[in-house]
Amino acid sequence: MKIDAVELRVLKMRLLKPFRTSFGVQQDRYPLLIRLEVEGRSHWGECVASEGPWYSYETVETAWQLLKGYLVPAILGREVADVAALETLFAPVRGHHMAKAAVEMAFTGALAEHARKPLARFLGGTRDRIESGVSIGIQATVDELLRAIEKHLEEGYRRIKVKIEPGWDVTAIAAIRERYPEISLMADANSAYDLEDAVHLVQFDRFGLLMLEQPLAVGDLVDHAALQRQLRTPICLDESIESARDARQALQLGACRVINIKPGRVGGFAESRRIHDLAAEASVPVWCGGMLETGIGRACNVALATLPNFRLPGDISASDRYWAEDIVEPPFVLQKGGTIVAPTRWGLGVRVKVELVERLTVRRELLH
Numbered sequence: 001m002k003i004d005a006v007e008l009r010v011l012k013m014r015l016l017k018p019f020r021t022s023f024g025v026q027q028d029r030y031p032l033l034i035r036l037e038v039e040g041r042s043h044w045g046e047c048v049a050s051e052g053p054w055y056s057y058e059t060v061e062t063a064w065q066l067l068k069g070y071l072v073p074a075i076l077g078r079e080v081a082d083v084a085a086l087e088t089l090f091a092p093v094r095g096h097h098m099a100k101a102a103v104e105m106a107f108t109g110a111l112a113e114h115a116r117k118p119l120a121r122f123l124g125g126t127r128d129r130i131e132s133g134v135s136i137g138i139q140a141t142v143d144e145l146l147r148a149i150e151k152h153l154e155e156g157y158r159r160i161k162v163k164i165e166p167g168w169d170v171t172a173i174a175a176i177r178e179r180y181p182e183i184s185l186m187a188d189a190n191s192a193y194d195l196e197d198a199v200h201l202v203q204f205d206r207f208g209l210l211m212l213e214q215p216l217a218v219g220d221l222v223d224h225a226a227l228q229r230q231l232r233t234p235i236c237l238d239e240s241i242e243s244a245r246d247a248r249q250a251l252q253l254g255a256c257r258v259i260n261i262k263p264g265r266v267g268g269f270a271e272s273r274r275i276h277d278l279a280a281e282a283s284v285p286v287w288c289g290g291m292l293e294t295g296i297g298r299a300c301n302v303a304l305a306t307l308p309n310f311r312l313p314g315d316i317s318a319s320d321r322y323w324a325e326d327i328v329e330p331p332f333v334l335q336k337g338g339t340i341v342a343p344t345r346w347g348l349g350v351r352v353k354v355e356l357v358e359r360l361t362v363r364r365e366l367l368h
């Protein structure tokens with residue numbers, strides 16, 4: 001497949017509600033979109049990099065620079081046969097998985113369309129819908145947190161995840177458990193603790209959490225393994241797993257019992273698939289995380305989560321959890337029973353609303 005041109009854009013989109021994590025508050029999202037032109041047709045992808053280097057060292061700015069300076073020049077005007085060939089072309093660039101993944105996922109969408117298959121089926125998905133969870137940011141008060149949870153449970157979400165940090169953890173979770181003893185509940189610390197907090201974190205064991213996500217530092221598999229030995233609550237790794245090698249080593253060390261796969265974080269669908277398979281072999285379930293994506297990244301996540309070892313609801317909520325108006329048609333909606341249906345059209349499976357994208361664009365460049 002020959003890539004004739006590549007367009008990069010940054011959009012400015014307001015989140016319906018500000019999202020607060022242990023990194024800080026986010027009100028506006030600046031999604032970096034990529035459009036590949038292949039045989040006169042457009043294939044869209046989304047880079048999940050955030051505005052600042054908090055969740056990852058990558059940012060919208062660094063991803064733009066890597067795409068423009070290295071990744072796009074490596075593929076432009078070239079015949080790229082398949083994803084393996086694309087990965088070979090990108091291999092000399094160290095890291096920058098989010099920038100690479102944006103291309104890899106758009107390219108895979110193009111391959112799926114050429115193969116006349118919906119992305120989910122092209123990736124080897126085995127179900128037609130996925131179970132949807134919701135990730136709730138840190139709130140000003142416990143009352144507000146309980147109200148947010150009540151609303152999302154009414155909407156039908158299957159699993160509640162709450163962001164925690166020191167000072168907003170045990171009391172918040174205890175209040176939720178008192179109100180909702182039975183719901184499927186988990187907490188995400190985004191690396192806000194260290195191993196010395198183990199005695200504090202052990203308190204979570206009494207809440208019957210589905211898992212505790214990324215309590216310790218990025219890349220610290222050894223301390224996560226030590227913490228997991230002290231906790232009954234399963235540890236799930238997010239930031240720490242940047243590749244299949246990380247996943248293999250985490251599993252060997254016993255650093256986690258669950259893995260959150262975000263295709264953007266690990267470099268794309270192919271690496272996600274390798275992590276998925278390693279975890280399946282180790283009888284470790286995976287689920288698909290989110291990065292406050294637009295409908296483009298969301299379509300990718302939904303497709304990936306149809307693979308068989310995605311056995312837990314993901315942070316793949318409906319479009320209206322994030323946006324007044326999504327940039328794809330149709331938007332992703334929560335079905336009865338808290339599921340989201342995987343698109344059945346060929347390729348990405350949703351239509352990009354180009355006029356809306358145009359209106360939201362704050363930066364654009366066509367490389368050809």
Ligand code: OSB
Binds near residue numbers: 290292315
């Ligand atoms: O740690 O999972 C995370 C959002 C941005 C960066 C990191 C994370 C998150 C979320 C939100 O938890 C997931 C979503 O709903 O997209």
Ligand code: MG
Binds near residue numbers: 190238239289
């Ligand atoms: Mg996380």
